[in-house]
Amino acid sequence: MFMDQPTPNYRICKNCGNRNHPDSGQCPWCGAALRRPMDWFSFFGLILILLVVIGLIVYAVWIRSPSESKIHLPVISHSVE
């Protein structure tokens, strides 16, 4: 995954504009956190997975709860004949 991307020899800090090591996660000049674009994708994916898991848990709780799942539907099936 990472080998396909052209890795630059340095990473420019967006806070102070100095060049840093591409592997460093923090700027040694100003102390700002150096974020990679891949981190945003993984962060977004993590939130997406968390939302799906939370949704499944809420769905399971909603299905299992006896009081909430009782939805009275109007029965008109036998009145047709």
Ligand SMILES: [Zn+2]
């Ligand atoms: Zn900096």
